[in-house]
Amino acid sequence: MPESNKKDLFYATAKTVFLCACFFLLFAALFTYIPKAVDTISNTISEKKLPIYCVKTDKPQIALSFDAAWGNEDTTRILEILAKHDVHVTFFMTGGWMNKYPDDVKAILAEGHDLGNHSQNHKQMSTLSLAECKEELTAPHDYIKELTGEEMILFRPPYGDYNDTVIQAADECGYYAIQWDVDSLDWKDYGVDSIIKTVTQHKHLGDGSIILMHNGAKYTADALDSVITILKEKGYEFVPISELIIRENFEIDHEGRQYSK
Numbered sequence: 001m002p003e004s005n006k007k008d009l010f011y012a013t014a015k016t017v018f019l020c021a022c023f024f025l026l027f028a029a030l031f032t033y034i035p036k037a038v039d040t041i042s043n044t045i046s047e048k049k050l051p052i053y054c055v056k057t058d059k060p061q062i063a064l065s066f067d068a069a070w071g072n073e074d075t076t077r078i079l080e081i082l083a084k085h086d087v088h089v090t091f092f093m094t095g096g097w098m099n100k101y102p103d104d105v106k107a108i109l110a111e112g113h114d115l116g117n118h119s120q121n122h123k124q125m126s127t128l129s130l131a132e133c134k135e136e137l138t139a140p141h142d143y144i145k146e147l148t149g150e151e152m153i154l155f156r157p158p159y160g161d162y163n164d165t166v167i168q169a170a171d172e173c174g175y176y177a178i179q180w181d182v183d184s185l186d187w188k189d190y191g192v193d194s195i196i197k198t199v200t201q202h203k204h205l206g207d208g209s210i211i212l213m214h215n216g217a218k219y220t221a222d223a224l225d226s227v228i229t230i231l232k233e234k235g236y237e238f239v240p241i242s243e244l245i246i247r248e249n250f251e252i253d254h255e256g257r258q259y260s261k
Helices: 002-045 077-083 095-099 102-110 130-148 166-174 192-200 220-233
Strands: 061-068 090-093 114-117 211-213 249-252 257-260
Touching: 061 114, 077 102, 090 102, 095 102, 095 130, 095 257, 102 114, 102 130, 114 130, 130 166, 192 211, 211 220
Parallel strands: 061 090, 061 211, 090 114
Antiparallel strands: 249 257
C-alpha cells in the first residue's frame, strides 16, 4: 500500500475513534445529569403548597359549601332548605359581604353553619405579597370576631386562585385553606337541572368530597332541595367542613386530598 494511503487510513481510523469517544462521553453525561434535573423539577412540584380539596375518609361524609361575595337575595331561602333537611354547611364570606349583610352572618351562625373567610376584597390573591394576603385575611377575621365572637379557621381563596404565598399567609394566620373537588358550576347559570346533574353525577364525588356552590347564583336555591335529597339517597351524610377536615397530624397529597399521617 502506498505511504500516502496508509496515512489517510490512519487519520480516518483516528477520527472515527475520536468521534466514538466523544459520543460515548456525551451519552454518559446525559445519563448522569438528566435524572438529577428531573428530580429537581419533581421535587419542586411535590413541595408546592396545596389547599385541601377533599378528605380521605372511610365515612360516607361530604361537605357542602357556599361562597358569598355579592348579593343576598336567596340566603334566607337557602337557610330554610338546609334547615328542612337538617344539613349544616360552610359559608365563605368576603369582608364586604359581611359588612353589608351582618344580620345574614348572624343568621348563618345561629343555624349552626360554619363561618368561613373568603378574603376582604375578593382579589386575585396570587398577585399579592405575603403582607397583603394577610391583610385580606385579618380584616374579615377581626370583623367576625367583633360581630359574633367567633374565631374563623377556614379560608377559601377568591376564584380558587392561590400560590405558595397565599397558602403560607393562611397558615400563618391560623387558617386551613379550602378548595373543592366538586364544582356545581351554578355560577354559569346553566339552569336547575344542570346543577343537579353536575353535582350528583360528578366524577369526583365520593367520601370526603367538598362541594362548591354560591349563595348568589341564579338557580342555586331552586336546585338545592333536589341536590340534597339525591345525595342523601346515595347514602351521604352532610357535615360542615370544620367537621370533615383533619385538624392535626395530616398531610395533603398531590391531588389536594388531606389524610392522616
